[in-house]
Amino acid sequence: MFARISQLAAAVPAIEAFAGVDELNTRIGEIARDHPDRTELSRIGSSRLGEPLWSLTVHGGPRHVVVVAAVHPNEPVGGLTSVQLAGLLAEDDELREELGCTWHIVPCVDPDGTRLNEPWFTPPMTLESYGRSFYRPAPDEQVEWSFPFSYKGHFFDRVLPETVALMRLIDETKPMLLCSLHNGEFGGVFYYLSRATDALNEQLAALPLNLGLPLHTGEGEAAFIEQIAPAVFRSFTAEEECDFMLELGIDPARRTGGASSGAYAARYGTAYLATEVPYWADARADDHTPLDISYAALLVERGRHTAETTRVLEGVLAATRADLTVRSPFLRATEAFLPYLADAAESDLARAARPESERPAVVAERFHSTSGIQSARIRFGGMLLRALAAEIAIGNGTPAIRGGHDRLAGVYARWLAEAEMPQPIPLAKLVGVQLGAILATATAIGE
Structure with a gap:
């Protein structure tokens, strides 16, 4: 199966630019319209500014997988991956049946924030165009980190409407796997996993290498995050972050966000995958x-x-x-x-x-x-x-x-x-890595 997944990752067609909110909604709607016998487009909620939040269901089996893009709206690779994945699953009967899953694909869970980044989506992407039009929400305004949280006297319940929509989707589907699509800026590819095996770790490392991209095998985004294999880190929790801050003598009250989507889904035994791909590759990673x-x-x-x-x-x-x-x-x-x-x-x-x-x-x-x-x-x-x-x-x-x-x-x-300004990575390769990682993890978790 992994050989086929690798081929699918390498076969993503060339992509010229990131997709904005309107394009993502149009493309996911077209997939639903073209495949009414196996797909269903549902509105799962509304953004803070009143935009509809859409999820495309691709029916394929009793187990459920939730895939969410734009949990951080400055990370648009996932939007491209979501529509590529949706189209592939809707069109490939053999793949859908072999995976045996019903998929719930959210192409943009934060349209308000994504629109604030759209000025730099137009190529050519330079560090200046990116930085001068950059927007990343405050931690308590991020969908990924605004789930309810209570630990050692620290409490968060300012749950966003977008987060409520994602919570409802998780509650209704109780997925075996939640895939949160992320990307960084410089360096190599890495992953967060809640449930790892040696075989899956090797497959995740192989995907970017097969596409000519480096791995990120240096230190994690924070010192307390455990690296369990080259470029594979164990998914971490808000509780671990608070404990680390206390250990260093830093008041955890300065941490203004809540828990993560992976932590919320864990109540259903859901495995979690976050795929982090960079815009600019660098072998030094x-x-x-x-x-x-x-x-x-x-x-x-x-x-x-x-x-x-x-x-x-x-x-x-x-x-x-x-x-x-x-x-x-x-x-x-x-x-x-x-x-x-x-x-x-x-x-x-x-x-x-x-x-x-x-x-x-x-x-x-x-x-x-x-x-x-x-x-x-x-x-x-x-x-x-x-x-x-x-x-x-x-x-x-x-x-x-x-x-x-x-x-x-x-x-x-x-x-x-x-600043250093290396050459951008072709977007098709970044989408290929995320696509392959989702399929490989769904296969491994479902076995």
């Missing part, structure tokens, strides 16, 4: 050559750069705050993420002081460090620029706001000049 610098020194370097980035953004925000009149999504996100950046800097400096950090760093760790700093600058600097530009656009261009915008624009231009 899988290079474990030792460096002439200790891991502790690398952590200190990253912590200091992150702290400096935070100070720059906090300074601009403080200088303009009194004149700000629009609680735009960009402002809410900036205000929410700056404490996270400060905590990340504090965490790195605290970990650097631990004895186990006194070892040689490797190339993959250096790459993760430098790309993380670059990502923070490009993402959060871009969102604050958008927040200030929004004020100017409505005629609130006070001297403080215009001055803050100009100062940040100058720093941002320097950050862009210092």
Whole structure:
């Protein structure tokens, strides 16, 4: 079966651009219209701004799989994957019957946020076009991290309408597998799994390698996340994150989000897969050559750069705050993420002081460090620029706001000049990896 899955992953046709909300809705609707005998299009809810949320059901067996795209609206590869998967399952009777599953495919669970990113979906995609039109919601406004949560006195119940829709879909289907489609920016492919086997781990690693893409085998997105195989990490929980923050002396109350979709679905025995693919590949993500610098020194370097980035953004925000009149999504996100950046800097400096950090760093760790700093600058600097530009656009261009915008624009231009800009990966390869990972995991979990 995996040989066929690999062929399907490699056979994804060329894709010229990311798909926006309207295109995704149109394409998923066309699949439902063209295959009425095996598909069903259902509205599962509404967004905060009133947009319908759609799920395409492809009937194929008693076990259920839920596939969700745009859980983070700055990650549009999953939208392309969702319509590719839906079309494949609707058209390929043999594949659908062999898998023996009924599929529930949500091509865009956060249309409001996705529309705010659409300006950079048009090619050519550059780091500047991406950063200046970037939007990632504040943690408590993310579908992926706004499920109910209560742990050690920390409580979250500000569940979003989009999250309620996804909760309802999970409750109704009690899926054997939940696939959350993600993508990052630089480096290699990696996965989060709640239920792994050696065979599945090997298959997931083989998919990107077969398409000429590197794996991300360096450190995880956070130090407490367990790597269970090359490029495969165990899916983590909000409880684990809180415990890690307590261990480092950081107040978990600074964490403003809730639990994840995978944690919510676990009550039904649901396995969880998140597939993370980058826009820009870099072989250093899988290079474990030792460096002439200790891991502790690398952590200190990253912590200091992150702290400096935070100070720059906090300074601009403080200088303009009194004149700000629009609680735009960009402002809410900036205000929410700056404490996270400060905590990340504090965490790195605290970990650097631990004895186990006194070892040689490797190339993959250096790459993760430098790309993380670059990502923070490009993402959060871009969102604050958008927040200030929004004020100017409505005629609130006070001297403080215009001055803050100009100062940040100058720093941002320097950050862009210092950033590395590798060649983008063909979108068909990214879709192929996600498509193959979904099919391989569904096969393994269903056995």
